[in-house]
Amino acid sequence: MAPSVSELATTTVESITNGAQALKLKANQTERPAAEPVEVKQNAPLYPYYYPYWDVNEKFPPTQEFEHVDAGSRADKAKPHLLANAITNDLNPYIGTEVKGVQISQLSKEGLDELALYAGERKLLLFRDQDFKDLTPERQIEIANHFGPIQRHPTSGNVKGFPEFHVVYRDQDNDRFREYFTDDRLTRIQWHSDVTYEKQPPSTTFFFILEQPKLGGDTLFLSQVEAYNRLSEPFKQILHGLKAVHSAVEQAEGSAKRGGPVRREPVETEHPVVRVHPVTGEKALFVNKGFTRRIVGFKKEESDLLLNFLFDHIGKGSDFQVRARYEPGTVVVWDNRVTVHSATLDFESKERRHAVRLTPQAEKPIAVSQS
Numbered sequence: 001m002a003p004s005v006s007e008l009a010t011t012t013v014e015s016i017t018n019g020a021q022a023l024k025l026k027a028n029q030t031e032r033p034a035a036e037p038v039e040v041k042q043n044a045p046l047y048p049y050y051y052p053y054w055d056v057n058e059k060f061p062p063t064q065e066f067e068h069v070d071a072g073s074r075a076d077k078a079k080p081h082l083l084a085n086a087i088t089n090d091l092n093p094y095i096g097t098e099v100k101g102v103q104i105s106q107l108s109k110e111g112l113d114e115l116a117l118y119a120g121e122r123k124l125l126l127f128r129d130q131d132f133k134d135l136t137p138e139r140q141i142e143i144a145n146h147f148g149p150i151q152r153h154p155t156s157g158n159v160k161g162f163p164e165f166h167v168v169y170r171d172q173d174n175d176r177f178r179e180y181f182t183d184d185r186l187t188r189i190q191w192h193s194d195v196t197y198e199k200q201p202p203s204t205t206f207f208f209i210l211e212q213p214k215l216g217g218d219t220l221f222l223s224q225v226e227a228y229n230r231l232s233e234p235f236k237q238i239l240h241g242l243k244a245v246h247s248a249v250e251q252a253e254g255s256a257k258r259g260g261p262v263r264r265e266p267v268e269t270e271h272p273v274v275r276v277h278p279v280t281g282e283k284a285l286f287v288n289k290g291f292t293r294r295i296v297g298f299k300k301e302e303s304d305l306l307l308n309f310l311f312d313h314i315g316k317g318s319d320f321q322v323r324a325r326y327e328p329g330t331v332v333v334w335d336n337r338v339t340v341h342s343a344t345l346d347f348e349s350k351e352r353r354h355a356v357r358l359t360p361q362a363e364k365p366i367a368v369s370q371s
Contacts, residue, residue: 045169047133047210050356052157052167060152060163060264065199068363071147072117072204072279074110079118081111095123095223095339096322104143104331105131112146116204119335120280124221126324130331132208133356137162140206140358147204148360151195154248154264155255159356163263166357172350191222191314191340192290194359197248199269202336203362210354212326216347219324224284224338226320227313228274236283240368242273243296244287244307251291270296272367273310277338284338285310286365314340326355337362 045051082102089098097118104127107115119125132140141164144150150164157167194202207219228236248266256262273295275286289311295303323344324332334341336359347353 053160071113075113075117079114082114091322094226094320097122098126124334127331144358151359168355171352192288197246202359206358207332213347213351217353221341222321243270246291271365275365
């Protein structure tokens with residue numbers, strides 16, 4: 001188990017010698033009542049309120065199904081409320097656009113609708129110079145809720161009192177990444193789409209950076225639309241009728257083994273191997289090595305053969321992937337329905353990487369209509 005903020009405490013904020021850091025800590029703590037006593041140690045996180053919180057006694061009920069209308073379906077395709085003053089830079093023909101001159105926190109409802117559409121079209125958006133991290137948690141949640149009910153993660157670190165937050169944290173004393181990636185692999189790249197075991201997996205996902213290493217710690221993103229488009233037409237037709245099982249069981253077992261929480265009983269859900277985006281109409285592969293376990297109706301050897309081919313195809317898709325490089329104030333927004341991503345653990349273990357994800361859920365995956 002990672003230590004709590006109170007366990008980390010060794011000195012008060014006032015004793016921190018770096019005045020600039022102390023001021024930032026004080027401002028952050030003033031805006032957000034602390035989950036634990038407000039004492040931190042030297043070299044403490046700049047945003048201690050978002051230090052990950054694990055409570056093995058915290059329990060959630062089963063996720064309830066809901067009717068979903070995608071925000072992008074209401075959007076003006078010209079995106080005047082989002083892009084009127086924006087500077088955009090496409091990173092790849094198939095995925096990724098850097099956006100400057102827009103504050104997500106200032107967008108109207110119409111602008112947020114257009115953001116959802118733009119994320120669906122470009123798959124990944126990198127918004128620079130955002131004030132998002134300095135909003136109140138209530139405001140951050142309010143913005144993300146525009147796109148759907150926010151998933152409450154059953155095993156990850158969250159924020160005490162705000163289980164909507166999924167906290168990503170690593171420093172020299174706390175490295176849960178290493179518990180997910182063993183040293184018997186040549187690489188720690190693990191392509192996945194978030195929590196696809198949910199009956200209604202996420203769509204427009206927010207990930208905002210609080211602290212990042214001087215170099216490295218980026219995230220790789222890949223277009224599942226282009227991964228599908230590269231396949232031959234006969235092979236696509238084979239996939240169209242198939243479903244796969246996505247499982248939360250291994251994630252829950254791993255958390256329990258580490259002494260972590262299992263806030264909700266793990267589920268297994270069947271989803272189409274190829275899904276259709278509800279607004280753009282694009283078809284995308286919907287399998288990922290993180291959570292997809294088997295093809296429904298196939299024998300094990302058949303299922304393994306097909307899934308391993310698709311995982312290998314995705315993993316080799318360097319010409320339809322991008323590397324999201326983080327800067328202070330970056331907010332990354334991606335459409336989880338049509339992308340996969342992977343962390344890159346290429347930074348020094350003594351450096352801190354601290355970020356937060358808000359993960360709105362969407363519709364049940366739509367299968368390709370059979371011709």
